[in-house]
Amino acid sequence: MARIVIIGGVAAGAKAAMTARRRNPGLEIVVIQEDAELAYSACGIPYHLAQPETIPRARLIARTADELAREGIVVRARVRAEAIELGARAVFVRDLEHGRTGVEPFDRLLLATGAAPIAPPYWIDAAGPPVVTLRRLADIDRCRPPDTGSVVVVGGGPIGVEAAEAYRSLGCRVTLVERLPRLFASLPDSIGDAVQAELERHGIRIITDSSVARTVRTGVELESGETIPASLVLQAAGIRPRTELAEAAGIRIGTTGAIAVDRRQRTSAVGVYAAGDCAESRHRLTDRPVWLPLGDVANRQGRVAGENLAGGDAEFPGVLGTMIVSVFGLAMARTGLTAIEADRAGFEPIGVEVTAPSRARYMPGAEPIRLCLVADRPSRRVLGAAAVGRDGIGRTIDILATAIWAGLTVDDVAELDLAYAPPYSPVFAVPQVAAELLRPKPRLAPSGG
Amino acid sequence: MARIVIIGGVAAGAKAAMTARRRNPGLEIVVIQEDAELAYSACGIPYHLAQPETIPRARLIARTADELAREGIVVRARVRAEAIELGARAVFVRDLEHGRTGVEPFDRLLLATGAAPIAPPYWIDAAGPPVVTLRRLADIDRCRPPDTGSVVVVGGGPIGVEAAEAYRSLGCRVTLVERLPRLFASLPDSIGDAVQAELERHGIRIITDSSVARTVRTGVELESGETIPASLVLQAAGIRPRTELAEAAGIRIGTTGAIAVDRRQRTSAVGVYAAGDCAESRHRLTDRPVWLPLGDVANRQGRVAGENLAGGDAEFPGVLGTMIVSVFGLAMARTGLTAIEADRAGFEPIGVEVTAPSRARYMPGAEPIRLCLVADRPSRRVLGAAAVGRDGIGRTIDILATAIWAGLTVDDVAELDLAYAPPYSPVFAVPQVAAELLRPKPRLAPSGG
Numbered sequence A, B: 001m002a003r004i005v006i007i008g009g010v011a012a013g014a015k016a017a018m019t020a021r022r023r024n025p026g027l028e029i030v031v032i033q034e035d036a037e038l039a040y041s042a043c044g045i046p047y048h049l050a051q052p053e054t055i056p057r058a059r060l061i062a063r064t065a066d067e068l069a070r071e072g073i074v075v076r077a078r079v080r081a082e083a084i085e086l087g088a089r090a091v092f093v094r095d096l097e098h099g100r101t102g103v104e105p106f107d108r109l110l111l112a113t114g115a116a117p118i119a120p121p122y123w124i125d126a127a128g129p130p131v132v133t134l135r136r137l138a139d140i141d142r143c144r145p146p147d148t149g150s151v152v153v154v155g156g157g158p159i160g161v162e163a164a165e166a167y168r169s170l171g172c173r174v175t176l177v178e179r180l181p182r183l184f185a186s187l188p189d190s191i192g193d194a195v196q197a198e199l200e201r202h203g204i205r206i207i208t209d210s211s212v213a214r215t216v217r218t219g220v221e222l223e224s225g226e227t228i229p230a231s232l233v234l235q236a237a238g239i240r241p242r243t244e245l246a247e248a249a250g251i252r253i254g255t256t257g258a259i260a261v262d263r264r265q266r267t268s269a270v271g272v273y274a275a276g277d278c279a280e281s282r283h284r285l286t287d288r289p290v291w292l293p294l295g296d297v298a299n300r301q302g303r304v305a306g307e308n309l310a311g312g313d314a315e316f317p318g319v320l321g322t323m324i325v326s327v328f329g330l331a332m333a334r335t336g337l338t339a340i341e342a343d344r345a346g347f348e349p350i351g352v353e354v355t356a357p358s359r360a361r362y363m364p365g366a367e368p369i370r371l372c373l374v375a376d377r378p379s380r381r382v383l384g385a386a387a388v389g390r391d392g393i394g395r396t397i398d399i400l401a402t403a404i405w406a407g408l409t410v411d412d413v414a415e416l417d418l419a420y421a422p423p424y425s426p427v428f429a430v431p432q433v434a435a436e437l438l439r440p441k442p443r444l445a446p447s448g449g
Helices: A012-023 A042-050 A065-070 A137-143 A158-169 A189-201 A244-248 A295-309 A339-344 A393-406 A410-415 A430-437 B012-023 B042-050 B065-070 B137-143 B158-169 B189-201 B244-248 B295-309 B339-344 B393-405 B410-415 B430-437
Strands: A003-007 A028-033 A073-077 A079-085 A090-095 A101-105 A108-111 A115-117 A150-154 A173-177 A205-207 A212-216 A219-222 A227-229 A232-235 A239-241 A272-274 A323-327 A330-336 A349-357 A368-376 A382-389 B003-007 B028-033 B073-077 B079-085 B090-095 B101-105 B108-111 B115-117 B150-154 B173-177 B205-207 B212-216 B219-222 B227-229 B232-235 B239-241 B272-274 B323-327 B330-336 B349-357 B368-376 B382-389
Touching: A003 A012, A003 A101, A012 A028, A012 A065, A012 A073, A012 A108, A012 A295, A028 A079, A042 A137, A042 A158, A065 A073, A079 A244, A108 A295, A150 A158, A150 A219, A158 A173, A158 A189, A158 A232, A158 A323, A173 A219, A189 A205, A189 A323, A189 A330, A189 A368, A189 A382, A272 A295, A323 A393, A330 A393, A339 A349, A339 A368, A339 A382, A349 A430, A368 A393, A368 A430, A382 A393, A382 A430, A393 A410, A393 A430, A393 B393, A410 A430, B003 B012, B003 B101, B012 B028, B012 B065, B012 B073, B012 B108, B012 B295, B028 B079, B042 B137, B042 B158, B065 B073, B079 B244, B108 B295, B150 B158, B150 B219, B158 B173, B158 B189, B158 B232, B158 B323, B173 B219, B189 B205, B189 B323, B189 B330, B189 B368, B189 B382, B272 B295, B323 B393, B330 B393, B339 B349, B339 B368, B339 B382, B349 B430, B368 B393, B368 B430, B382 B393, B382 B430, B393 B410, B393 B430, B410 B430
Parallel strands: A003 A028, A003 A108, A028 A073, A108 A272, A150 A173, A150 A232, A173 A205, B003 B028, B003 B108, B028 B073, B108 B272, B150 B173, B150 B232, B173 B205
Antiparallel strands: A079 A090, A090 A101, A115 A239, A212 A219, A219 A227, A323 A330, A330 A382, A349 A368, A368 A382, B079 B090, B090 B101, B115 B239, B212 B219, B219 B227, B323 B330, B330 B382, B349 B368, B368 B382
């Protein structure tokens, strides 16, 4: 009976274990997990932070260790994988409760070690506010809002803005410090500006173009010299793939810094797979490796890895970098390439920015959607989109993500047969309005001929 | 200077006029419209009926005759086209205010005559409740809720259920009479059942499998003999394309009963186009003509017709029959073919029905989506979908409408890179959950080999 060992059991690891179990009941499957909890939604943690009563911690857990055990998956919780011996086909482990070491032999191995926050690059005053990160469910208790209610969030990416909203909704004074001149700076200016305005409208102070110099007893000192009072500092400026185990075992690391995998999630070592935040993906438009540590990508990769661990032959067809972030009900989403990214990848990007209503303009609930659409001039293929608004953003981006996946042109998108009724959409959905503007219009003779 | 005459100015006609004007400023463009108002959203009328203060009548009008005139479009309002003389290139018209007749010569002609309600097939008692239809903006005053507050709606299609909701929300007692055994009977049972349950939950009585025998002084008598008190009867059981003008001119009518057009919206007569509810469409999956009198189809066809009237060479790429209907916040939507339609069209349909949450299951606002997905067994291409639920139905159907448009397979849909964040969607969107279930899963050896 083949023995499968999976290191990491949050998203990709848990999904792979479940998939392998369902696909092949004869396998022995062992999941090694550092924390007590596994199979949880890491993306849900900021929402639990904001609404611990409505969304209790236990709700984030899709399956407990006991439930996985009942499905015949052996869970080694509070156990750390310390080394992989490829020749011996074994993982050396340490029990974090008792310190005992042991060996987990494997026929096939999955690395689902995830990602870890980058250590703060500034000096931390031991007498100052705690500097915490919000990534694992085990982090949550350290991240609860302080009594004094002053929080500095360092980093304006998705986790940073979600956490800033959570603290603000709990009544804290919140300052968000972003190193770049703008939030979501890789997207068109109007997108980041809209997100920033929304955060500020809710009383969050945003300091862009700024870095933390050090923490001090009373808070955070910026490079500018300004001191911001804080009783808690949430460090949300960057994560890195956890590749130490793979590197030590001689498994190839890709150009992005994450573990290199082929379409079957196979690493450079025979019988060793990687999936989730520790692994690279292939971008469908550029055909280049990218590192996109996102929950849905982890789950899709985990499913492919699980299928293949079970003896199947599944392929992961790549990613478009689709994502969506919520700030106080304003949604910001993107898919595919920006114009700059498209240009770098060798396309000839053309773009348009439109603002159009999410529903028939006379209906209550209609909200403006701002959409930036990018296409390739010669082929007319849609390449990317970014959108911001209070209604219909997920739908807008999902239509375009599906269109880009399929290689549709602006002509196709302009003519798509989408679901229209006044309470749900305008006659021409926003992607169609934008696509129509990108269609070349040959000049017609004034005579009408 | 070429002279364009457009008969009908609601959706397709108004869109064509605006498109032709923008594309070719040198044209003379004349729109002939029976009613005083044009360029309005017919789909918005039930919402105006329900909320006349929030959505006043004027808000439904995208452009008034004056506004069109300022853009150089001549509007002949309250004028009826009575005959088309193809040889003479002229439309004979009658002014409905003064009875004067006239002639509108044309170089190119667009028929955008729309559709009309089918006359009630039952005896109407002149002393009984008024029997009205709700199709044109001019109908609205006759359709206002009666003081006594008892309305019978005949017909359980989109207009019927939207009107029933409107009357109910205005406090009327509402009975809906449907000839077939189920609402939306062409869709899977669970869809129509959910819509019916929602209407009933809001106090609307639904009588299926039943027809009106006649109206009587106090209301409506059914074939069963039951009399339902009513002071207003809304007849919403069927419409027909308005093809009389075309037929009389010898223009070809298609197998569906609507005006036959090619991809350029050209009729059988040289220089004569048709678009909107009076014209056929081509179904992209079956490549057969269908008649789909829907507002968004009318607008898309109108755009193509307008481009070609102006001397362009646009093609209408066809339809998928996508639609969405709202009943008290519950959405019902469909796209593509049902299993029965797919079978008739020569496909080998396989189907699945799933219920899965619209957002991460732990998030407030997550609602179940019931989705029926149909695919073709040999090619694995997605063929159709129907969905019902309170959240995310438009998004679900639009993802699938885009996928079907592009010819994607269940494998593609299962792996799409969509926008995931807990407040907006689950890790695997409902179309992906359903598509995954339709992927063939070859049996894996228990040994894992």
